[in-house]
Amino acid sequence: MAECDAAGDLSTDTLASTPLNKPMTTTAQQIADHRDYLMKFARLQLRNPSWAEDAVSETMLAALSKPQAFESRAQLKTWLVGILKHKVVDILRLAGREVATGGNDPDANEDPLENIAFQADGHFVEKPAEWGNPEQDLNQRQFFEVLEVCMEQLPGPQARLFLMREWLELDCEEICKELKLTSTNLYVQLHRARLRMRECLELKWFGSPKSA
């Protein structure tokens, strides 16, 4: 809380008087330059435009209230993403169960494993395709873009829980505790999210073996 108060009067005196290696305005500008970048991940994780706005605004305020000089743009970015992750966790914690609900779950009445063709005896109809190695022979940045599109296409609750695992690196116990979810509920949603991600990557990046 004290942090927020301190940030409140930043725009007036602090900006001009903070002793820093570089002029404060430059640092403030550098921080502001990363806004869009931060918004992208806040949106991806929170799947709620106003939550994302809040998370990024609070991140920028926190960053401005304790400005640090960084040698490189990359270091500043790493620092900002670190702050953003904390702000995002706060918002998720406040939202509680809402994080894992909301909207209609397209997978509610269906086992997503059914999307992979299994024979009646439980065998794969077709062998899972060899995906090869995307880092080796393919443009990694493009692969990440596809990965992000696939995450955007997850239903909101699945996306939030999936990213809490994969981006925020929370363990399942923490997630259940913070969101007041049962572990069964969490595992079911993560299972669905992972299968959807697999399906999406196969379709958009590795090429569908079904058409082969």
Next chain:
Amino acid sequence: MRPRLKTCKQVAALLIAREDRALSLPDRVVVQLHLWACDACPGFERQLLLMRNAMKQWRNYTTNDEK
């Protein structure tokens, strides 16, 4: 109870679950035995491992894409 035999579909479900929780010892044994004997499931496992690795790299990339 037939702990010995699992179908590919059941093994696939366990392989996915393994990304988020530790499997019980009997489940781990059953999965490993199945993977040795099965023609298709090791491919599914490789896909999941690739996804695990991809997400890890993406996470590093989100923190800093200017290396």
